[in-house]
Amino acid sequence: MIPALAITQTAGYGVLYYAFSVFLTPMSVSLRTGVAQLTAAMTLAVLISGLVAPLVGRWLDRRGGRGLMTAGSVIGTLAVLAWSRVENLPQFYAVCVALGVASAMVLYEAAFAVIVAWFSPARRSGALLAVTVVAGFASSIFLPLTGFLVASYGWRQALVLLAVGYGVVSVPLHAFAVRSRTSPRLSPRVGPALRERPFWLLAAAFLSQTGAVAVMGVLLVTYLIALGHSPVFAASVAGLLGVLSVTGRVLTTGLQTRWPIALITAAVFTLQATAAVLLPLVGSSVPGAVVSVVLFGLGFGVATIARPALLASRYGTAAYASISGALALPITVAKALAPLAAAAVAQVAGYPAVMAAVALSCVLGALALVVYERSAVGEPADPPAPAS
Structure with a gap:
């Protein structure tokens, strides 16, 4: 499968x-x-x-x-x-x-x-x-x-x-x-899970970072050109994001054996915030642009594997898809709308302001995961009960 x-x-x-x-x-x-x-x-x-x-x-x-x-x-x-x-x-x-x-x-x-x-x-x-x-x-x-x-x-x-x-x-x-269930199941209750604090901490973390990633994915090439790089160089460096996203996923999975995945992911989000701050400062040079993109790219795909791991460890498997679907709604909206908002900000205040917003979003995501780890993972909730 x-x-x-x-x-x-x-x-x-x-x-x-x-x-x-x-x-x-x-x-x-x-x-x-x-x-x-x-x-x-x-x-x-x-x-x-x-x-x-x-x-x-x-x-x-x-x-x-x-x-x-x-x-x-x-x-x-x-x-x-x-x-x-x-x-x-x-x-x-x-x-x-x-x-x-x-x-x-x-x-x-x-x-x-x-x-x-x-x-x-x-x-x-x-x-x-x-x-x-x-x-x-x-x-x-x-x-x-x-x-x-x-x-x-x-x-x-x-x-x-x-x-x-x-x-x-x-x-x-x-x-x-693809495996499928041998018989239909009653829908599990997900309301209690969606009302508790840990769910909204996860929502805040991944919504913030997803918006930042979406902005960088759409505007990075344009910003690198605005910093004085050639279109070919800008496209080539931006192309590193795909390879680096795989690298970040491999590293995150390997580190799970030593540290909680919430804290690993928070550290990666912090690296991305650092990259967003560095890009306006050193991005006009070739080494500065490459270093900034590499740091940001390491977290480009980490949320993809961190989110299902955190949801499954917190809520179990009985209602995983329902809870994940509820979480996907605001995250997908952020993914769709954040680049449009960032483009508008770039026209009014310039790309440094956009990078500052990206850095802030990544920091907020990291903080939400740290609070989640301290308040929720130590005492996991019972999986939502099936509907009667």
């Missing part, structure tokens, strides 16, 4: 998320519309995935992932095929709604719920790491692949090829390799 999920997560993120950036320019020319309007459509897809996440979580807790992820793969395939036929913005916005629904059903949140439900705590960290290490290379694989397909066949035919490839790979793997 783990190799299957590693493959489907790589293909899913590559086709349903990362490939979009390659289609921006040819679509804007073909549809005679602005890049900003197309980008807003993908922002809608991200928001839809967050809105659907609580419903997906409840389904996963009751019935497992096989049927849901298989259906999500079919929806994703059909949505990308429909994308290849769009002729105007309203049609593309409708496609993005479908892409958002499919993403909630097949990407990390759903895959992690399956892993948490089926693996013991001793094997869970290794399983999460294996999936995220492989999927961490999705952008490295699919950005150049999509660029080649667009250059060779045009953007519409490229989407058809990506859709067919995704469907051929993901539908059978989800249908035959």
Whole structure:
């Protein structure tokens, strides 16, 4: 199941998320519309995935992932095929709604719920790491692949090829390799968990850091160019983020044997805050830019494996997907809206102000995890009881 999920997560993120950036320019020319309007459509897809996440979580807790992820793969395939036929913005916005629904059903949140439900705590960290290490290379694989397909066949035919490839790979793997519950379960009660202080500390920590990561992912290249670097250098250095995210995940998983994951993650968030402070100060030099990006990049993917580990250790597995889905909603909203807010701040106050906000967000996330570790982990709550 783990190799299957590693493959489907790589293909899913590559086709349903990362490939979009390659289609921006040819679509804007073909549809005679602005890049900003197309980008807003993908922002809608991200928001839809967050809105659907609580419903997906409840389904996963009751019935497992096989049927849901298989259906999500079919929806994703059909949505990308429909994308290849769009002729105007309203049609593309409708496609993005479908892409958002499919993403909630097949990407990390759903895959992690399956892993948490089926693996013991001793094997869970290794399983999460294996999936995220492989999927961490999705952008490295699919950005150049999509660029080649667009250059060779045009953007519409490229989407058809990506859709067919995704469907051929993901539908059978989800249908035959993903474990599912043998019988339906009653939905567990998650209300008590969502009302307690530790949940909101985790929400504050990951919401703050996710917003910071989203801002850096979108604006880093532009800021490096504004600091005086060439576009080629800026893009190359920013490309380190994907590789470094894998490195950070491996280090975090290894350190869990010695220290609590909440404190490890807090330390990584603090490194990211330091990087955001350094970038305006030393980023105009090549070594300064590289050091700043490396420090920030080490935490680029740490939250991805820290969040499921913390939720599972605190609340158990009975209601993991429901609680994770509830937590995913505000985090996804932050991921979608933070870059837009940061771009507005950059226009008014400049990029140093944006970096200060990024640093503050990372510090707040680190502090929330330290408080969580001191107040919650020592006395874990009982898993939410099933509904009567």
